[in-house]
Amino acid sequence: MPKLTGCYQSSPVVLARAVALGYHLRNLAPAPPIFDGTGAFTKFQMFLNDTYGDCVMAESANALLGLTAGASGGTPTMVSNSEVSKEYFSLTGGRDNGLNIAEELAWETTNGLQDVNGVRHPCGPYGTVDPTDAEQFAQGMYYFRWLKLGVAESGTSQLQNADPEAVLDAPRGSNGSLAHCIGACARNDGLIRVISWGSWYWVTPAWIKKCVPECWSRYNDTDFINPATGKTFDGFDLPALQGAWQQFASAPSVFNPSP
Numbered sequence: 088m089p090k091l092t093g094c095y096q097s098s099p100v101v102l103a104r105a106v107a108l109g110y111h112l113r114n115l116a117p118a119p120p121i122f123d124g125t126g127a128f129t130k131f132q133m134f135l136n137d138t139y140g141d142c143v144m145a146e147s148a149n150a151l152l153g154l155t156a157g158a159s160g161g162t163p164t165m166v167s168n169s170e171v172s173k174e175y176f177s178l179t180g181g182r183d184n185g186l187n188i189a190e191e192l193a194w195e196t197t198n199g200l201q202d203v204n205g206v207r208h209p210c211g212p213y214g215t216v217d218p219t220d221a222e223q224f225a226q227g228m229y230y231f232r233w234l235k236l237g238v239a240e241s242g243t244s245q246l247q248n249a250d251p252e253a254v255l256d257a258p259r260g261s262n263g264s265l266a267h268c269i270g271a272c273a274r275n276d277g278l279i280r281v282i283s284w285g286s287w288y289w290v291t292p293a294w295i296k297k298c299v300p301e302c303w304s305r306y307n308d309t310d311f312i313n314p315a316t317g318k319t320f321d322g323f324d325l326p327a328l329q330g331a332w333q334q335f336a337s338a339p340s341v342f343n344p345s346p
Contacts, residue, residue: 088133090247090284093140093185094237094268097301101189104338106214106331108231108304109223114322118225123273123280124232125153126161133285134171141175142283143186143268148200149282150233150270150305151208157232165203174200188237188268188303195305210305212332218302221292225274230320231304234271236281242290242298243267251286254278257293265300 131152134145148166155164178186178194192213199209216227216234228234238246240263245255273280278289290298306328313320 088284089137091136091138091140091142092243092267093136093142093183094265095185095187096237096265097187097189102215102301104335105189105303106212106328106335107217108214108227108306108328109217109220111324111328111331112216112223112226112230114324115226115230115320116322117222118229118274120277121275122229124157124228125272126157127273128153128156128161128163129287130163131282131285131287132168134166135168136284139172139175139183140185141171141183143188143191144171144175144178144200146235146268146270146282147191147195147210149285150235151200151202153270153272153282154232164206164208166200167203170201174198187265188235188301192235192303192305211307212329212336213303213305214332214335216302216304218299219296221296224279224292224295224302227302227304228271228274228279230323231306232272233304235303235305236269236271236295236299237265237301237303238267238269239263239298239300240266242294245294245298246281246283246288249288252288254289254291255294256291257297262297262300271295 131149134148136142136145148171152163195210199207201207217223241258243266245258269281269283271279271281281288281290
């Protein structure tokens with residue numbers, strides 16, 4: 088089955104002024120060594136990423152499946168292939184030339200994919216996490232349940248040639264350009280579970296540090312609630328976070344043409 092790609096770099100201007108989620112996580116407790124934001128959900132889907140370079144949109148569909156399954160105890164909110172392809176081509180102008188993560192999230196924050204019951208799921212505010220900081224990356228994945236990653240050509244090639252559930256370490260050689268979009272949702276004694284092409288793989292923090300030049304997270308009000316207590320996470324400065332988002336969202340949009 089083909090494993091197609093279709094992600095290119097977001098605008099450097101957008102990346103520079105995006106909300107830095109790591110700053111707002113710095114006072115929270117470290118992430119535990121073992122956790123899974125999806126509740127060990129496994130039935131991810133290809134979402135036509137074997138036919139089109141729609142990996143950025145397919146990642147969003149799998150994030151919706153995984154996060155809703157984790158929140159509900161195992162029942163995901165389903166999305167159709169036709170919905171994924173429709174929204175993908177609406178953003179590309181009908182061309183199969185891929186997307187960058189920032190432009191897809193800008194759409195997703197106010198629109199979002201429509202599930203099979205006709206309900207749309209906007210992601211709300213979003214921001215960046217530093218993939219070169221292993222602890223910040225783990226905190227972002229733990230507190231926000233899921234991270235959206237842009238992967239360079241070197242890591243993408245590894246994933247394309249790996250079997251599902253394989254363990255990948257940082258490749259040798261040069262990285263290449265940004266090429267693919269995947270999700271990250273779990274950690275198991277140092278290894279990180281990533282989702283792509285309807286399957287999952289395990290990668291090391293060294294792989295993340297080398298192969299992931301872009302790392303984003305969405306956050307909604309429900310993400311601020313600790314399921315163990317029903318209250319907001321201790322030390323999480325929600326007003327500061329929302330203030331940073333308002334400043335980012337009110338800035339003029341940046342033209343970022345397709346390659």
